[in-house]
Amino acid sequence: xxxxxxxxxxxxxxxxxxxxxxxxxxxxxxxxxxxxxxxxxxxxxxxxxxxxxxxxxxxxxxxxxxxxxxxxxxxxxxxxxxxxxxxxxxxxxxxxxxxxxxxxxxxxxxxxxxxxxxxxxxxxxxxxxxxxxxxxxxxxxxxxxxxxxxxxxxxxxxxxxxxxxxxxxxxxxxxxxxxxxxxxxxxxxxxxxxxxxxxxxxx
Amino acid sequence: xxxxxxxxxxxxxxxxxxxxxxxxxxxxxxxxxxxxxxxxxxxxxxxxxxxxxxxxxxxxxxxxxxxxxxxxxxxxxxxxxxxxxxxxxxxxxxxxxxxxxxxxxxxxxxxxxxxxxxxxxxxxxxxxxxxxxxxxxxxxxxxxxxxxxxxxxxxxxxxxxxxxxxxxxxxxxxxxxxxxxxxxxxxxxxxxxxxxxxxxxxx
DNA sequence: GGGAAAGTACACAAATCTGTCTACTTTTGT
DNA sequence: ACAAAAGTAGACAGATTTGTGTACTTTCCC
Numbered sequence: 063x064x065x066x067x068x069x070x071x072x073x074x075x076x077x078x079x080x081x082x083x084x085x086x087x088x089x090x091x092x093x094x095x096x097x098x099x100x101x102x103x104x105x106x107x108x109x110x111x112x113x114x115x116x117x118x119x120x121x122x123x124x125x126x127x128x129x130x131x132x133x134x135x136x137x138x139x140x141x142x143x144x145x146x147x148x149x150x151x152x153x154x155x156x157x158x159x160x161x162x163x164x165x166x167x168x169x170x171x172x173x174x175x176x177x178x179x180x181x182x183x184x185x186x187x188x189x190x191x192x193x194x195x196x197x198x199x200x201x202x203x204x205x206x207x208x209x210x211x212x213x214x215x216x217x218x219x220x221x222x223x224x225x226x227x228x229x230x231x232x233x234x235x236x237x238x239x240x241x242x243x244x245x246x247x248x249x250x251x252x253x254x255x256x257x258x259x260x261x262x263x264x265x
Numbered sequence: 266x267x268x269x270x271x272x273x274x275x276x277x278x279x280x281x282x283x284x285x286x287x288x289x290x291x292x293x294x295x296x297x298x299x300x301x302x303x304x305x306x307x308x309x310x311x312x313x314x315x316x317x318x319x320x321x322x323x324x325x326x327x328x329x330x331x332x333x334x335x336x337x338x339x340x341x342x343x344x345x346x347x348x349x350x351x352x353x354x355x356x357x358x359x360x361x362x363x364x365x366x367x368x369x370x371x372x373x374x375x376x377x378x379x380x381x382x383x384x385x386x387x388x389x390x391x392x393x394x395x396x397x398x399x400x401x402x403x404x405x406x407x408x409x410x411x412x413x414x415x416x417x418x419x420x421x422x423x424x425x426x427x428x429x430x431x432x433x434x435x436x437x438x439x440x441x442x443x444x445x446x447x448x449x450x451x452x453x454x455x456x457x458x459x460x461x462x463x464x465x466x467x468x
Numbered sequence: 469g470g471g472a473a474a475g476t477a478c479a480c481a482a483a484t485c486t487g488t489c490t491a492c493t494t495t496t497g498t
Numbered sequence: 499a500c501a502a503a504a505g506t507a508g509a510c511a512g513a514t515t516t517g518t519g520t521a522c523t524t525t526c527c528c
Contacts, residue, residue: 105487185447229453236443256433309514
């Protein structure tokens with residue numbers, strides 16, 4: 063259940079020029095896919111902006127789906143790396159750690175390239191025949207939220223209560239993302255943190 | 266602020282054969298766009314399944330974006346028509362009407378062709394240059410939620426409180442959609458109704 | 469009943485997209 | 499130092515997509 067961090071890196075601090083072709087592609091893909099969506103970015107554009115030849119691209123990623131899969135994997139890994147880092151600074155046990163999610167969200171929404179959640183997007187984009195593998199990455203992301211939240215809930219409440227609180231908390235999280243994106247309202251995370259506090263009172 | 270119901274109809278009960286070309290296209294588009302997403306359905310497929318000639322299609326809709334716009338408009342209109350109908354049967358004033366949203370959601374999620382929200386999807390799909398008009402339809406949908414909810418909140422609480430409760434309620438609504446779609450959990454609407462009740466206690 | 473409006477059928481233009489191929493150059497490891 | 503591995507540059511095949519053009523037929527309504 064541990065993340066296979068082998069091939070996963072945080073490329074955000076590196077300049078494009080300093081990176082090897084594969085990572086240059088991934089960094090560029092991350093920016094382009096995030097801004098325009100995987101369906102609106104063609105291989106040609108990705109290659110051009112990665113300053114890589116087409117041959118090299120296809121040597122590293124046998125198909126477009128492969129680079130999308132790598133993108134999703136790295137986004138997933140990075141999101142939970144950051145969340146873990148954020149939460150590790152929090153004192154106050156499981157409850158405080160769950161509430162810290164909402165501070166983390168507000169920070170995320172405030173990034174200037176925030177453009178919604180790649181996985182909520184994937185929920186819609188990966189419904190067809192040849193992208194089932196990509197839909198699997200989306201499912202994994204939601205499972206990771208399950209791991210993160212349920213582990214902590216189990217320390218606080220009875221199993222029956224976990225089954226109620228988990229979907230509620232996940233709704234508050236995903237709802238925050240949609241509202242932040244749709245209304246441009248970054249502060250929604252803080253408002254929803256209050257709700258999370260109230261459904262966890264007594265824990 | 267009233268919906269221009271002129272050209273908007275509920276086509277769900279009609280058979281494809283009984284409809285005139287334009288409505289046949291809209292009914293087919295609704296089914297295909299809902300299942301696969303607007304980016305994964307080509308004009309050719311839409312035309313073939315509508316049993317309409319290409320010329321006829323382009324006579325009614327000058328471009329693909331136009332048919333998508335019509336689809337979004339009808340979805341928006343239909344959603345709030347249904348919600349209004351649902352809510353009109355509820356006794357108990359503004360608070361009960363807000364809570365009734367969540368019963369409505371559960372009903373929606375239970376439809377066998379439920380596949381997430383076209384507008385949450387549009388939030389991601391319509392970010393590019395030539396689809397700004399479509400993004401406008403998404404914004405309108407969120408505005409309609411604002412109209413529906415804020416009108417009722419104003420009858421219950423002070424304006425300052427409306428600014429807090431509206432994003433929270435909208436998060437619960439949109440979060441329900443994502444969780445219902447992502448986890449296949451229809452019951453999430455009922456769980457989130459409880460939260461809505463609790464943030465409206467005393468109203 | 470007859471003419472205008474609407475629809476059919478389908479070829480085709482133009483753009484775009486994924487992925488392959490060829491021929492050449494640079495980098496790397498030992 | 500030198501061979502193998504990796505990368506460059508760009509043409510091109512084949513599929514797909516949106517939208518137009520042409521020639522013919524059906525429907526509607528006055």
